[in-house]
Amino acid sequence: MAARLKPGGDWAAALLAEAQLYQGREQEALAEAMAAEARWPRSVPVLATLGNILRRQQAAAGEADRYLQGALEIQPGQPDALYGLAILTALDDRTERSQWLAMLRAEPFSIRADRVRLGIAALESVRLSERGGPLWDLSRDGQRLLYYMQFRKQLEITDVGGFGLANQVTDQDSEKVAASLSPDEQYLAWVVADQRGDQLYVQGTNASGSHELVLQGTRGAAIRRTTWSPDSHLLLFTEVVDNAKARSVRLRCWDHQARREVEPPERLRLAGFGDAVWTAAGDVIGTVTDGGQQALVAVAANGEVFVLRPAARLRAYTLPAADATLSRVVYQAADLTAAPTDGSEGGEVPVMTGASSSTGALWTPDGSRLLVSVGDTVPTSVTMGGLADGHQVLARMEPLLAVGPRPTRLELRLRHRHGPRLSGHIRATTVLDDGTDGWTQTVKVNLTIGGEATASFAPPDATPGVHWLRVEVTLNDTADPPRWYRSEVVP
Structure with a gap:
């Protein structure tokens, strides 16, 4: 859209309203779009944007259809009108998909086409609670959050909505990062930075005070991520040496059942493999760094390696996480970004622009929401959807x-x-x-x-x-x- 933006006028007004909607400022977006429609009543981008905003309000569904259909009647082949048609198709739950294909063929690498491809017509951000601090992990059923309470310097577990009582599960006085919760919810792991090498701790969730330093990391390297195997026996962690001259990544493994460090499972011994996270199905998502490039891959339980995102510059796919169906992935670059997982080019959609998080994002089990701590202080739920997924x-x-x-x-x-x-x-x-x-x-x-x-x-x-x-x-x-x-x- 921005590539064809004309100075000022209806295009600028439509883009501003769309940007406000993207940022979760729905009422401001609606006011901007309504004002633009009053000034440019036959503008295709304005009508399409206004229809897109109104379709999120059940009471205004009829009005949304009217504006979207109006954009189609004025200029059926215009990209904004095609995007509106894709929305109408999804809302009506039709099986006819020619509108989707026309949209994607007309401009395969536009932000609108990418949103249609991922099934994301709208994004809505809601603050989860007033408790500030990084979100680190989510229980397998998606009901409980492990997060770091900055004021107390302790890890706590609470319900996803943030309405229940928080259960403080640690009492060690230290800054805790790279925390994770085992799938059976019996163990916690976290990292404490140390000049001699980062320290990896493990503790039972119901045994506050029994934390154990299980190993010391490599001097000069940072442990950036920990993740538990589906059976809660193995704990993977990624050591990264990252400077202006070079970058090295090493995947290491702690066997909590045997209580010693072991080699990672053979299928995960890939050169440059790291930033790994275990999925409930047993796949491991991570990055492969080779020279000045990085690719995002999945290692299946049978050892097969699938390229999820094509090779790109270093740090393009930081802290990746995939949804339960392994069809969409999010990662932290300049923005929190969602993308398809078929190894193809394009398809990236910014989920939160300019919103950095050193912890990455967590998918809910149904894939409809992301949980992220914006700036490591504001726990936020981002709902994505509005369109049927384009891929079968x-x-x-x-x-x-x-x-x-x-x-x-x-x-x-x-x-x-x-x-x-x-x-x-x-x-x-x-x-x-x-x-x-x-x-x-x-x-x-x-x-x-x-x-x-x-x-x-x-x-x-x-x-x-x-x-x-x-x-x-x-x-x-x-x-x-x-x-x-x-x-x-x-x-």
């Missing part, structure tokens, strides 16, 4: 993410997620299109509901240089939004 299938194509000769075969791995109620097998038609060399290949495979399949392509020799490949998957007659992958072929 998870797709991954790792070979395209590396610089080098085009591989002789490209494999696109498909996994069915959700969608219309279907029985038996789904016919998946996958189209791979290289606009640079002008070739297209189509592969059809059978995909069971909830199952996996592989579409294999044999591309011709590629022209050296950067290639953008578009992948489109159709399940029976229902198309998924297109995905874009970047490949650089060297002579």
Whole structure:
């Protein structure tokens, strides 16, 4: 939107209202949009923005439809109108998806298209409680929060809403960081900074005063994250040496059952792997640092490694966290950012702009909310949604993410997620299109509901240089939004 912004006028007013809505200032956004509509009653961006704001208010649903439909009637192909049409489609729960695809094809890397792709039409931020301090972990059922009470310098557990009594679970007088709660809620872990090497402590949740220093970290390195295995036996922690000249990452492991440090599980012994967090399903999300670049990956329980986000500059994916379905991920860069997890380019949506947090964000189990401590002091709940998720299938194509000769075969791995109620097998038609060399290949495979399949392509020799490949998957007659992958072929 900003790329086509004209100086002043209706575009600026619409953008201001949209920005206020993004920041959770809904009433200010509505007032700005209403004033803009009075001045520019036939402006497509103003009508689309006003409709988007009103659709969040149940009492104004009819008014929202009127403004969104008005934008469509004035200029049906205009991107703001298409975005409004995508919203209407989601609200009406139609199965027709041509509006979504038109939106995403028209401007595949715009913020609007990215929001449609992630199912995020609106963001709403609400302060959880008056208790200030970093949020560190969330119980598996999403009901209890582990956070650091800065005034007392202690870890406490309270309900997510912040309305219940807080239970102080530590009494050690120290600044505690990188804290985590074991899945069975029997143990806590935290880190205390020390010039000789950061100190890792473990304690029972109902045994205040029994904290134990289990190991001393490496001098000059910072322990930035701790995470427990699903069975609450292993504790992973990431040591980082980060300076202007170089960056090194090391993943270490404490076996609390054996009460000694051990090597991380073999599948996690990847060069440069760190910032790791264990999911309830047993996958481990983390970053792989290689030279001056960083990629975001998931290591499955069977050892397979999936690229969730393509290689980018260092520190692009700090403190990552994935939702329960492994379809969306958030990480801390300049902003708290949400993105898809198929390894494709684009799709990043700023969730909170200019809101830093040294603890990252926590997903609720249903994936509808993020819990984050803004500036490490304001515990905040961010609700995301408003649009149906555009993807029915998870797709991954790792070979395209590396610089080098085009591989002789490209494999696109498909996994069915959700969608219309279907029985038996789904016919998946996958189209791979290289606009640079002008070739297209189509592969059809059978995909069971909830199952996996592989579409294999044999591309011709590629022209050296950067290639953008578009992948489109159709399940029976229902198309998924297109995905874009970047490949650089060297002579």
